Each structure stands twice: as C-alpha cells, then as structure tokens.
Amino acid sequence: MDYNFSEIETRWQKYWQENKTYHVNIDKSKPKFYVLDMFPYPSGAGLHVGHPLGYIASDIYSRFKTLTGFNVLHPMGYDAFGLPAEQYAIQTGQHPAITTENNIKRYREQLDKIGFSYDWSREFRTSNPDYYKWTQWAIIQMFNHWFNNKNQKAEPIEALISEFEKNGNKNIDAAGNQEEIFTAEQWKGMTEKEQQTILLNYRLAYRANTTVNWCPELGTVLANDEVKDGVSVRGGYTVIQKNMLQWLLRITAYAERLLNGLDTLNWTDSLKEMQRNWIGKSEGAKVFFDVKDSDIKLEVFTTRPDTIYGATFMVLAPESELVTELTTKEQKEKIQEYIEISAKRTERERISEVKNVTGCFTGSYAINPFTNQEIPVWIADYVLAGYGTGVIMAVPAHDSRDYAFAKHFILPIVEVVSGGDILKESYDAKSGKLVNSELINGLDVVDAQKKILEIINQRNLGESKINYRLRDAIFSRQRYWGEPFPFYYKDDIPYALNINELPLALPEIDIYKPTEDGDPPLGRAENWVSSEGYPFELSTMPGFAGSSAYNLRYMDPKNNEALVSKEANEYWQDVDLYVGGTEHAVGHLIYSRFWNKFLFDLGYIVKDEPFKKLINQGMIQGRSNFVYRIKNTNKFVSLALKEKYEVTDIHVDVNIVHNDILDIEAFKKWNPDYKNAEFELEDGKYKCGYAVEKMSKSMYNVVNPDSIIEQYGADTLRLYEMFLGPIEQAKPWDTNGIEGVHKFLRKFWKLYHNNENNIEISDDKASDEELKVLHKTIKKVQEDIERFSFNTSISAFMICVNELNGLKCDKREILEPLTILLSPFAPHIAEEIWMLMGHNQTVTKQTFPKLNEKYLKEDSILYPVSFNGKKRFEIKISAEASNQEIEKLVLENENSAKWLEGKSPKKIIIVPKRMVNVVV
RNA sequence: GCCCGGAUGGCGGAAUUGGUAGACGCGCUGGUCUCAAAAACCAGUUCCUUCGGGAGUGCCGGUUCGAUCCCGGCUCCGGGUACCA
Structure with missing residues (x-):
C-alpha cells in the first residue's frame, strides 16, 4: 500500500501524546482563543458517526487558529450524570458510576482514534466530587443571594437582612414572591422560622410548589419523555400531575439581562429568536375583576387591555387555588370531575390540542369593571397556572382560543376592534379602530391601550405590567444519579452547608429506586444527615446543573480553591467559539448564560456572557x-x-x-x-x-467511527464528515462516497512520492501557474474555514491536487505550504509528509501560508452573455475593458444577431467582471 | 398547537452581496491498461427534444432587465416545547 494510513495515524497519535503537543498554558505573549465543544453524555451505545461532526469542525478551527498565532484552549470532558445510567442501574443493579466509567473509557478510545487536538490534561467529568463541589458551591451562592431589581444585580442576603432590621422591606425592589410589606419592628418580632420563610421568597435558589408527572404505581416522578399518552412508557401505568415542593432557581430575575445580552452575541438570528421567544417578554397590564357576592378579586394579566370591553367571561386554570372558593354547590361535582380529567393531561397536551375544547362553569360570576356586566367564571385547561396569574379575561372576538371556547360553550362574543369578521373567526390583529367601548371608541389599538391603562391606573383597577413567559427553573429531581444538594433541614427550613464542608458526596445506596413511602432514592441512604444530625435534602440536581459553568472549569480544572482562579479567568475570559447541537438552543444555553451572569455579579468571573460565537452542527x-x-x-x-x-x-x-x-x-x-x-x-x-x-x-x-477508521483511516473520516455538507445542516449518514475523499488523500500522497513510494521533492522555482493554483487554494481554504464552510474547502483541496497533478508539480515551494494548509483537516498525513520532507518539528506549530494576491490576477474574463435573462453564449473580454467596449464587443459578436432578431436592444446591463444581459 | 430551521440531478451537495444553476465527490455509461480482476487513468452524465430549441432549484402567485437567493400564500420533513441529554 502506498499510503499506509493505519501505521501513520498510530505513530502520530502516539507522538502527540508523548510530546504533549496539545497541552496549553497561559501564555501572555499570544492572544488567546477558546474553542469549546458541547461535551457528550457518555451513553452505552458508544460514539456514533454523528457525534464527531461538530468535534471535527471545531478541531479544524482550533488547529487553524494555532497556525495563525493564537494560544488555543480546546478541552473536552464528560457530562456524566443522567437518567440512562440510572435506568440501567435500576434494571441491572450495576452502580451508575461503574457503567459511566466504562462508557467514558470507550468514548475516550474512540475520540483518540480520530486525532483531535484536545488538551486532555484538562479533562473532567461532572460526576466527580472535585467538580460537582463547584456546582454545589454555586447553588449555595444562589441560596445566599437575592436579586435587586433596582440595579439588576445579585446581592448578598446578609445585606438584605440588615436592611430588614433597619427599615423592613418597604424600600426593597426584589425579584421574587414576597408581596407583603413588613416593618423593621415586625421583622425583629418574627421567629427564626418566620424570617427564614420570608427569606426564601428572595433567595435565588428557593423552594416552591410545582407540578410533576407522578406515577403512583411506580412511586416516582417521571421525566416528560418517560410519559406517553398519559401513561408511563415503562409499564403503561397512569401518570397524574401532582403538586410537589421543589427547589427552583430564580432565573426569571435575569430575564431582562438574558434578553438584552443576546444583542451582543455572535449567534445565528434564528437561535437568538428562539431564546427571545422563550423568554417571551410581553407588555400589558394586570387588572382586578371583582367577583359577585364575594370578596375575591381575580387578578388577570393581559397583553390587550384595550379589548377589555369585549371580555365576556373569565377562565381560571383548573389547578388554581381559587377554584374551590368560586365553585357553587350545584357545580361542585362537575368541577371536581373536570379537575381530575385535566390532572391526567400533560402541559404539552393541554397547549397543543386546540381542536379539543374543554372546560367547566364554576357557577360564579365576575364583574367586568368597564361594562359592569356579570360575566361567568369558567375553568379550562388551556389556561396554565404557571403563566401570568393563571386567570384570564376571555375576549372571544379577538383571541382565537377564547373564540373557539365561546363558540363551543355558546358564550357571548362582542366585537370591540373593527377590521375582522367575527361571525367567521376571531380578529387577533393589533390594528383597527375600537368599537363598543364607551371610553375608548374610535381610537386605534395603540392609543386605546395607552388610554385604557391610564383609566385603569386612575381607578385603581390595576396597573401596567411586563410579563415574561420564562419560568423559574425547577432544579430538583427525585433521582439518584445527580449532584446532591448541599442543604439540610431544621424545622422544615433549609440551611446551606458551609463551603468548607463541600463536596457533599453522593452516598451509596443498595437499590436505585424510590423508597416504599415514595421518597427519592436518597431516602435509602444511611446517615444522610449533617454533622449536627439534621436531615439532608433527598432530591438531586438536574442534568443541566453540571453543564452550566463547565466552560469556566476548563480554564483551571485542577483548582481546589476556586471554580476558576482569577488569573486563569482573566486570561481565557470566555468561549470564542462554541460548537454543539441546536437541540440545546433554549435549555442549556439559557441556563448557562444565567449561571455565568450570576457568577459575574458576584465578581468571580470577568465576562457575563459565556459564549461569544456559536455554531450549531446539524444532526x-x-x-x-x-x-x-x-x-x-x-x-x-x-x-x-x-x-x-x-x-x-x-x-x-x-x-x-x-x-x-x-x-x-x-x-x-x-x-x-x-x-x-x-x-x-x-x-x-x-x-x-x-x-x-x-x-x-x-x-x-448505526455506523461507528471505529469501523470507518479501520477501513479508511481517521484522516479520511475527518474529511468525509466535513465533505458531507454544510456543518449546520441535518443530513443522513451515507458511507457511499467515502471512496472519493480517500482517493483524494491517496492522490495527495502520490503528489509527494515517486513510483517507488519514496518522497521526491524538487527545490526548483515554481512556475506562475503552479503558484496560482496554490494561492487560489490558500484564499479559498482560509475564507472557507473562517465562515465554517468546510465542505467547500475540501473540494478546493481536491481541485488543487488534481491541477497540481496535471502540472506534474513536485516543487517544495508549492508542496510545503500545501501540507500546512491541509494539516487542520488531515493532521496525520500532514505530519507524516512534513517529516518526510525533512522537518523535525511538528506541522501543527507552523505558520499558516500567506496569500499573495499577485498570483491570482486574471488578464481576461469569460463573460456570459444573456438575452432577456437567458444565457446564450460566452465571450472572452479583457479584464480592463470599459463598459462601452464590452457593449460594443457583445453587439458585434456574430452570435448576437440571431438573438437580436433585427431589433435594437432596449437596454444592456453590464456587471463588471461578472455578466452581460441584453434586454430586447 | 406554538417557536426555529430545511427542501436544488439517480445520491451528498456548490452557487459567499439579486448576476453563467448543478462546482467537488459518489453512482452510472463507454474507453485505455490486463489472461482476467482490482487499482489507476481518460471521456460522458439535470430532464425533454422534431437537435432549432424548450423546461428546470418542494407547490402556487408576485417584485425585477435578471430570483435557488427578496415578498405573499401553501405542502412535506427535522429540532425544541421547560424532568432525555
């Protein structure tokens, strides 16, 4: 075999490892560049060819950046906590730590064979106590901080307490759920428990009731994808929505900063749009509706206060606390029945099944504060307890869901904005003139909103309000294989451990299932109590906990004193290029932005946005x-x-x-x-x-990279994955076609070797033609790497090698730069040839060839000539020709007569150096 | 349902800013070499055609001298939808 890839690749992988080629340290003489891949969850199936797609792209980019003079941080590790390992443990009794370790070994072997330039000395896994110590540390910090709305910043809870002692909470504007105002005296008169309960309403990590998928038969909470059609995937048991006290992170405090920060990021517009929609800022009003014969006031949030005259009924979420109070004796049975049915439906089903209209009348009536009419109060599961206030004023004429509801239950529909035909459908558009609205008739929607808000304020009916769709992140899981919470309970009030007691290690248990009483698996752990004997939290943290600040840990992965040292953080700062799947668009990428912003507020890090540029690889x-x-x-x-x-x-x-x-x-x-x-x-x-x-x-x-590497080599795999198509596009894996890139590498090899397979390079001066081929390729490849278009750079290499072959080029002046040029893509073959050409230094630390435009100059241009936009023939014209000359040459051309058909051209469009279009 | 993408030859894809549609590769067809095969190399390859040309980038319509690209309306496929990671 001429090109012995397996021998070459083994040799260089060993060399890189022995010589620590890819180890990086802080080097202030060079600019830094941080390239990060979304680290993998090591599943039992091993790495398949889909995984390396993004890794190869980022590796090419890292190597390119190194060649252009940057000090590149390019680490890798493992997101090692997760449900699959736990599920496997439940089935087999095998400790998740063992299966995870085995899976990681397999991943590492597979990754090593692909020839990545990772600095493996920085590797860590989220399930290691040395790492999750810092996840626990961050949660304690969140527990010990509150968010000051006035300066949009997290501040220590101690400062809040001393303010309470001085002035109570009247001057505080905090993100949170504390609504009652208290004085300093009242605060000082409270018991410890009362004070702690109030503080939980301010803390950035707090506890609250949320709904979960509860499966009574399995005695456990289920993940959304463990539930299908209302039953558990395992066993097919009934799943109900149940309230449970859970830990939450007050991410909503950061909603505005998460939104504004997007403008500074070099991410795709579509991804930013997804995040904007996820945060879902909407400006509107909260308005109170009185209830007839009752003291209850219904607080609604609406983005369309201008349509309030058209509010003909109210709808509450079935799980709303007010339902019991509002339900009349006559309706009690029906309401109870409806609540039970909707408890079986998942939130997703409730939102998506718009055709299936359901609801139930409570028997109560509210008073529309503007029409003073009695309007019925219903419950329906298209209203969610977690969004807004869990109560809506229904305006059927101008909201499609309310419209469907009103049609179904035969409720009145009153048009208040003209422009649609409400007999046919609701008119949701925010344009038109107000009608049937006494005080705001004749105004357009925007003015009507302003006016009605003024009146609402004057009459004390409510106020304008900004609402976010974003919800606080539910942060506890009733699972074993996750980070334990560093909290213990005294009199049911959570307290944080001291930092010096961290890490709080995950205890051993015998069976990985919930306890008989329905407690999470940690309920089985012996002595799961603090040093003073107080019980620890039994839940563990969710998957996104470990991945929310891992970008920082790579900067200083062995540090036992801090998540990251000041020195390392100041040098590496933030991720310059982040590569990963679009499936993380709103989950991980929102949580980690929040987490980094929080640590920024506390002064631990220098950047409040972790990921400057983001590329999503397609699946x-x-x-x-x-x-x-x-x-x-x-x-x-x-x-x-x-x-x-x-x-x-x-x-x-x-x-x-x-x-x-x-x-x-x-x-x-x-x-x-x-x-x-x-x-x-x-x-x-x-x-x-x-x-x-x-x-x-x-x-x-499933195609594993290993089998491809065995047959064709890692360089071929790398090139082929990139050659498949644009990195961001989803595409099917098809091994057909891999021969093409493999053949290219063999041709590349042969360019440097004679028929006896010995290297043969000439030191003669290269011809202009050869230089043109080289520089054309440098230009194309460099531009393509910079815009992450790796598939087209590979075709540029193919064209280059074909052309140099045609020229029988064997000049060092051409072939040396070409080797460096190819090295980010196919590092093994490049190292081998670089060495064979007589170098004893690795090709990875050379300088990227410099483009010289002078070799690219063209004397003449082959102009396509179109008639009425349709290309008819081509004509070669000097590059210096003026538009008049071009026009003349085109019309004089023998081919033109036929297309002019004797007529004179109406117009001639000339785009210099590109094309000519004659309009007849 | 809602949000975000995508659709171009037999196949993966190219066309970077509205300017030659199909680069590059696979596959296929024919050829050279060979006892034969593999490999390698050369030529052809969007479709239709009366060989003049005509049609053509998911579908329907629009803007423009000119549209794969911009606008309006659809269809189908993928991702996310808050406890998979």
Missing part, C-alpha cells in the same frame, strides 16, 4: 437498508423484483451493505436464521432498498 440521521423476504419463505428478492411478490421489508445491518449492494455471505453470517437463505438477484447482485431514519440500534443503521 446526522441514519440511512437504513432493507432486504425483502417473500412471505412465509426464507427467500429474499432484490429491490427491483420485490413488486412481483408479497414481501416483508426487513432492516439489514448497513455495515454489510455497500452502495446498496448486499454482501450475501456476510448477511448469512449476520443472523443464523438466514444461514440457508435463498436469493433472487438482479444483474447478479442483491440490491437493497433504503430509508432515512433516526440513527438507532433497532434500525441497524
């Missing part, structure tokens, strides 16, 4: 292959012949199919059932069908 889908078995036989027919028979489609392992042709011998060995199978072929081959599906074991379409 790699599987490409499944099928064979067709004639029913009730063991005979398989090729694709084109399957219509002749009644056949069953059977998934076949894609690893024994090449270009859709089945390897029959391998197929017989693959499954003993097919050992004696018969085949009906077309053209002597068995052709398989295919489909693009999710990459999964059950569809036999």
Whole structure:
C-alpha cells in the first residue's frame, strides 16, 4: 500500500501524546482563543458517526487558529450524570458510576482514534466530587443571594437582612414572591422560622410548589419523555400531575439581562429568536375583576387591555387555588370531575390540542369593571397556572382560543376592534379602530391601550405590567444519579452547608429506586444527615446543573480553591467559539448564560456572557437498508423484483451493505436464521432498498467511527464528515462516497512520492501557474474555514491536487505550504509528509501560508452573455475593458444577431467582471 | 398547537452581496491498461427534444432587465416545547 494510513495515524497519535503537543498554558505573549465543544453524555451505545461532526469542525478551527498565532484552549470532558445510567442501574443493579466509567473509557478510545487536538490534561467529568463541589458551591451562592431589581444585580442576603432590621422591606425592589410589606419592628418580632420563610421568597435558589408527572404505581416522578399518552412508557401505568415542593432557581430575575445580552452575541438570528421567544417578554397590564357576592378579586394579566370591553367571561386554570372558593354547590361535582380529567393531561397536551375544547362553569360570576356586566367564571385547561396569574379575561372576538371556547360553550362574543369578521373567526390583529367601548371608541389599538391603562391606573383597577413567559427553573429531581444538594433541614427550613464542608458526596445506596413511602432514592441512604444530625435534602440536581459553568472549569480544572482562579479567568475570559447541537438552543444555553451572569455579579468571573460565537452542527440521521423476504419463505428478492411478490421489508445491518449492494455471505453470517437463505438477484447482485431514519440500534443503521477508521483511516473520516455538507445542516449518514475523499488523500500522497513510494521533492522555482493554483487554494481554504464552510474547502483541496497533478508539480515551494494548509483537516498525513520532507518539528506549530494576491490576477474574463435573462453564449473580454467596449464587443459578436432578431436592444446591463444581459 | 430551521440531478451537495444553476465527490455509461480482476487513468452524465430549441432549484402567485437567493400564500420533513441529554 502506498499510503499506509493505519501505521501513520498510530505513530502520530502516539507522538502527540508523548510530546504533549496539545497541552496549553497561559501564555501572555499570544492572544488567546477558546474553542469549546458541547461535551457528550457518555451513553452505552458508544460514539456514533454523528457525534464527531461538530468535534471535527471545531478541531479544524482550533488547529487553524494555532497556525495563525493564537494560544488555543480546546478541552473536552464528560457530562456524566443522567437518567440512562440510572435506568440501567435500576434494571441491572450495576452502580451508575461503574457503567459511566466504562462508557467514558470507550468514548475516550474512540475520540483518540480520530486525532483531535484536545488538551486532555484538562479533562473532567461532572460526576466527580472535585467538580460537582463547584456546582454545589454555586447553588449555595444562589441560596445566599437575592436579586435587586433596582440595579439588576445579585446581592448578598446578609445585606438584605440588615436592611430588614433597619427599615423592613418597604424600600426593597426584589425579584421574587414576597408581596407583603413588613416593618423593621415586625421583622425583629418574627421567629427564626418566620424570617427564614420570608427569606426564601428572595433567595435565588428557593423552594416552591410545582407540578410533576407522578406515577403512583411506580412511586416516582417521571421525566416528560418517560410519559406517553398519559401513561408511563415503562409499564403503561397512569401518570397524574401532582403538586410537589421543589427547589427552583430564580432565573426569571435575569430575564431582562438574558434578553438584552443576546444583542451582543455572535449567534445565528434564528437561535437568538428562539431564546427571545422563550423568554417571551410581553407588555400589558394586570387588572382586578371583582367577583359577585364575594370578596375575591381575580387578578388577570393581559397583553390587550384595550379589548377589555369585549371580555365576556373569565377562565381560571383548573389547578388554581381559587377554584374551590368560586365553585357553587350545584357545580361542585362537575368541577371536581373536570379537575381530575385535566390532572391526567400533560402541559404539552393541554397547549397543543386546540381542536379539543374543554372546560367547566364554576357557577360564579365576575364583574367586568368597564361594562359592569356579570360575566361567568369558567375553568379550562388551556389556561396554565404557571403563566401570568393563571386567570384570564376571555375576549372571544379577538383571541382565537377564547373564540373557539365561546363558540363551543355558546358564550357571548362582542366585537370591540373593527377590521375582522367575527361571525367567521376571531380578529387577533393589533390594528383597527375600537368599537363598543364607551371610553375608548374610535381610537386605534395603540392609543386605546395607552388610554385604557391610564383609566385603569386612575381607578385603581390595576396597573401596567411586563410579563415574561420564562419560568423559574425547577432544579430538583427525585433521582439518584445527580449532584446532591448541599442543604439540610431544621424545622422544615433549609440551611446551606458551609463551603468548607463541600463536596457533599453522593452516598451509596443498595437499590436505585424510590423508597416504599415514595421518597427519592436518597431516602435509602444511611446517615444522610449533617454533622449536627439534621436531615439532608433527598432530591438531586438536574442534568443541566453540571453543564452550566463547565466552560469556566476548563480554564483551571485542577483548582481546589476556586471554580476558576482569577488569573486563569482573566486570561481565557470566555468561549470564542462554541460548537454543539441546536437541540440545546433554549435549555442549556439559557441556563448557562444565567449561571455565568450570576457568577459575574458576584465578581468571580470577568465576562457575563459565556459564549461569544456559536455554531450549531446539524444532526446526522441514519440511512437504513432493507432486504425483502417473500412471505412465509426464507427467500429474499432484490429491490427491483420485490413488486412481483408479497414481501416483508426487513432492516439489514448497513455495515454489510455497500452502495446498496448486499454482501450475501456476510448477511448469512449476520443472523443464523438466514444461514440457508435463498436469493433472487438482479444483474447478479442483491440490491437493497433504503430509508432515512433516526440513527438507532433497532434500525441497524448505526455506523461507528471505529469501523470507518479501520477501513479508511481517521484522516479520511475527518474529511468525509466535513465533505458531507454544510456543518449546520441535518443530513443522513451515507458511507457511499467515502471512496472519493480517500482517493483524494491517496492522490495527495502520490503528489509527494515517486513510483517507488519514496518522497521526491524538487527545490526548483515554481512556475506562475503552479503558484496560482496554490494561492487560489490558500484564499479559498482560509475564507472557507473562517465562515465554517468546510465542505467547500475540501473540494478546493481536491481541485488543487488534481491541477497540481496535471502540472506534474513536485516543487517544495508549492508542496510545503500545501501540507500546512491541509494539516487542520488531515493532521496525520500532514505530519507524516512534513517529516518526510525533512522537518523535525511538528506541522501543527507552523505558520499558516500567506496569500499573495499577485498570483491570482486574471488578464481576461469569460463573460456570459444573456438575452432577456437567458444565457446564450460566452465571450472572452479583457479584464480592463470599459463598459462601452464590452457593449460594443457583445453587439458585434456574430452570435448576437440571431438573438437580436433585427431589433435594437432596449437596454444592456453590464456587471463588471461578472455578466452581460441584453434586454430586447 | 406554538417557536426555529430545511427542501436544488439517480445520491451528498456548490452557487459567499439579486448576476453563467448543478462546482467537488459518489453512482452510472463507454474507453485505455490486463489472461482476467482490482487499482489507476481518460471521456460522458439535470430532464425533454422534431437537435432549432424548450423546461428546470418542494407547490402556487408576485417584485425585477435578471430570483435557488427578496415578498405573499401553501405542502412535506427535522429540532425544541421547560424532568432525555
């Protein structure tokens, strides 16, 4: 073999490791550049070809940045806590730590074979106490801080307490759920428990009641994807929505800063838009509605106070606390029934099933403060307790959901904004003139909103208010395999551990299930109490806990005194390039922004936005292959012949199919059932069908990078993954086509070698033509790397090698820069050739070739000539020609006469150096 | 349902700012070399065609001298939807 990739790759991977080629340290003589991949959850299935897609892209970029003079931080680690390992533990009794460790080993072996430039000395995993100590530390900090709305910043809870002692809470404007005002005297007169209860309303980590998916039969809380169609995926038991006291993070305090920060980020507009929508800022009003024959006031939030004259009924969320009080004797049974039904529906079902209108009348009436009419109060599960106030004023004429509800239950619909046809559908648009609205008739929507808000304020009916869709993050999970909370309970009030007591290590338990009383698994731990004997929290933290500040830890991963030292943080600052999947668009990327902003407020870090630039790699889908078995036989027919028979489609392992042709011998060995199978072929081959599906074991379409590397080498895998298409686009994995990039690498190798496979380089001066090929490639490759268009840079390399081959180029002046140019993409072959060319220093630390535009100059341009926008012929014109000259040459050209058909051109459009269009 | 993407030859894709649609690669067809095969190399390859040309970037319509690109209306597919990671 000419190009012995396996020998080359093993040698250089060993060299890089032994020489610590990719270790980085703070080096103030160079500018820093931080490239981060979203670290993987090490699943039992191992790494498949989808994982490395983003890693290869970021690796190319890191290597490119190193070659252009940056000190590049490029680390990797593992997001090691999670549900799958725990589920496996429940089934097998195997400790999640052991399965996780095994999975990580496998991941590491697979990653190492791809030749990444990670600084592995910085590796950590979130499940290691040395790391989660800092996750616990951060939570204690959140517990010990509150958010001051006045300066939009987190501040110590001690300062708040001393303010309470001086002036009570009347001067405090805090994010939180404390509404009652108290004086300093009242505060001082409170018991410890009363004070602590109030403080929880301010703390950034606090406890509150939230609904969870509770499965009584399994005695546990279930994740959303463990629930399908109202029953548990495991076992198919009924799941209900149940209230439970949970830890939350007051992320809503940061809503405004999370929103404004987006403007400073170099992320795609679509991703920022998703975050904006997730935060969901809406300006409107809160308005109180009296209830007839009752002291209850219903507080609603509305973005359309201008439509208040059209509010013909009220709707409460079924779980609202006011429901019991508002329900009349006559309606009690029906309401009870409705609440039970809606408790079985998940939130998602409630929002998405718009066609299925349900609800129930409470029997009570509210008073519309503007029309003074009695309007019925209903409950319906399209209103969510967690959004706004959990109560809405329904304006059926101008809200489509209210409209459907009113039509279904035959409630009055009153038009208050003209412009639509409310007999047919609701008119939701925010334009038109107000009608049927005494005080604001004739105004347009914007003015009407202003005016009505003034009146609402004057009459003390409410006030203008900004509402966010963003909710506080529920931060506890009734699970084992996560970070323990550093909190203990005294008289049911949570207290934080001292920092010097961290980490609070996850205790051992015998079975990974909830206890018989329905407590989380940690309820099984022995002596799960503080040093003073107070019980610890039994929940653990969720998946996003460990990934919210890991970007900081890589800067200083071994530090036992701090999450990150000041020195390291000041040097590395923030992530310059973050690469990961779009599935994290609103989860992880919001939480980590919040977390970093919080640490910034406390002065621990210098940047309040963690990720400057973000690239989302698209998902790699599987490409499944099928064979067709004639029913009730063991005979398989090729694709084109399957219509002749009644056949069953059977998934076949894609690893024994090449270009859709089945390897029959391998197929017989693959499954003993097919050992004696018969085949009906077309053209002597068995052709398989295919489909693009999710990459999964059950569809036999999982392709591991290892098998590709064994067959073609890591450099081929790297190039091929990049060659598949734009990094951001989802695409199916199809090994067909890998030959192309492999062939390219062999041609590249041959360019430097003679027929005896010995390196042969000439020191002669390169020709202009050769230099042009080189510099054209430098230009294209550099531009493409900078805009993350790796697929097109690879085709540029292919064109370059083909052209140099055509020129029989063997000049050092060309081939040395070309080696450096290719090294970010295919580092192993580049190192090997660099060494063979007589260097004893690694190619990874060289300087990226510099473009010289002078070699690219063109004397003449081949202009396409169009008539009425349709290209008819091409004409070669000097690059210096003026527009008049071009026009003249085009019209004089023999081909033009035919298209002019004797007419004179109406207009001639000339785009210099690009094209000519003649309008006839 | 709602939010965000995507759709271009037989296949993956290219066209960077509204300016030659199909670069590059796979596959396929034909050829050279060979006893033969593999490899390598060369040529062709969007579709239709009366060989003049015509049509063509998911569908329908619009703006423009000119639209894969901009605008309006759809269809289908993917991601997210707050306890998968």
